Amino acid sequence: MNSLKKIFDRDTWDEIFESISKNRTRTIITTIGVFWGIFIYLVLAGSAKGLENGFDEAFSGLSKNSMGIWAQSTSIPYKGFEEGRNPVFQLSDVDYIKDRIPEIQYISPGLQRGAFSGSPPLVVRGLKSDNFNLFGNFPDQANISVIKIFDGGRFINDEDIKYERKVAVIGEGTQERLFDVGEDPIGKYIRINDINFKVVGVEKFTEGSGFGSDSDITIPYTTFAKIYNRGDRFGFMFISGYDYVNPNYLEETIIDNLKIIKTVHPDDDRAFGSFNIGSLFESIIKFTRGMVFLSLVVGIATIFAGVIGIGNIMLIAVKERTNELGIRRALGATPAEVKIQIVLESVFLTIIAGIIGIIVGAFLLFVINIGTSGLEEFPFTNPTVPLTIVFGAFVIMVTLGTLIGLIPAERAVSIKPIEALREE
């Protein structure tokens, strides 16, 4: 009889289904292995993905290739300069660096009062007043650390810089402390160090974005420089590289160049301070990738162990059923028919166990997702496993199920029917 025809024959499946359902304990024990394997795999892979999504979301406010660099004080005497000197950036340095390093996409020098040095200026509006950190920035800043302006407002623009306009973008916290609830601050004036500034935008606070807090005030760089008499000197800069650039390489190159133009000893590691979101982000990406890979390895190993378990139990089952298989062969079952039956039983059990594993695993991920969706401090969002991977695991499972089923099947027909019949 044609083997392929047998596989799609209803009678074959009746036989298999009967054999499986009538040996319930064996069936359950057999399927647990594969069920567990695919379940663990799915939950692990889904959790890794959820973690990745969670980190993605936590860092969504940042350009993933950005860094900040500021001047500190030198620690090594160099070319006649004593140690302890404070290098000062000049606007011309910005052009120099940008020309020298083509990997830089945006570079934005910044001025501040209150955040690291100087005292935060007093800001007054009507009867309310408080001290706030003040920043002077260029429009490009919005391209580096993602700045979200509430509806109706805007960030600093080129015109503001050109005409040294007295406009300000305020933080959410600033708005709360200077304005009444429900009052639209756009177009209203606030007084910073007795100078009136028109509020043009309210910035939505993004955690981890730059140096800022939720209660900052940003004014045009040029306006800031004029008020505080900075000339072309500035204290820190934000830089972002193109997507293809390695952030660590970019950071090093910029600092090396700064050392040259600011006459700093090449080995002086303390002259400039920096933080690198790109490298931080990269290590997190590596971590989550590692997690995904680990879950893949563990999952496949578990599935493998499960399938081997099926093979094992099928082997015992074949031994147990030696007599039955002998009877079948005495009644006219060909070796191929016996083999197909055993292999199909093995594959069928594998598939059923796999499907249950997928369903239960998906359900658990669903429950975990609901349970963690409210928690902001736990970076875990939308744990999913790509269908291709589920499908891949499924194919691996069925293939292994078939291969492993061949072992007991081969054993089943290797016994002569007469010996099989003697077995009690």
Added chain:
Amino acid sequence: MIEINKLHKSYEMGSSSLHVLKGIDFKVEAGELVAIMGSSGSGKSTLLNILGMLDISDQGTYDLDDIRIADMDEKKAANYRNRFLGFVFQSFNLINYKSALENVALPLYYQGIARKERQKTALNYLDKVGLKDWSLHLPSELSGGQKQRVAIARALAANPKVLLADEPTGALDSATSREVMALIQKINNEGKTILVVTHENDIANMCKRIVHLKDGVIVEDKKIKQNIIKDV
């Protein structure tokens, strides 16, 4: 129906070999009821296994219904067994998770017969052995005699040329043995060729011919007056 010539069979037992059948010549006509007798170790079961294509001979020829049984691979042997032979075993050898009906239908399944027809035929044969009402019972719910009757129904289901029974009453008490032998006689009277291996004289006497085996050779082959069972 069955014709064997100079049949030899030996088993390898480690380094030594055990010569079980030492040149058997044997002929069975259609419709005979033959008892093969002999003490244990006489080779009677081996002979039956070779006749049943469950085992192969070392030397000699075997013709079943004018078909030379030789050079058979497992697949061919399985097909021949299915179409030509019906087996009845001492230990019944029913599949314990299948109902009586399903057990009887199994040889038909391996013939590729459709389910409905299979079940109809199987039910007919169960009826023939008087177990129609027990068709949905599992073997564990049947008595020894009933089990053997199911096994006989199963052996008959594929309408084989020859029925081979290996100690069919070996596991039954004498009353049940008579019942089973009565059934075998009835089937034989309907024209089926039957070979019964036994070591019990009274069972052998219920057959029409007795072949005595001793140490691998036939020592006696005689037609007898059959002890016909009437009181069942």
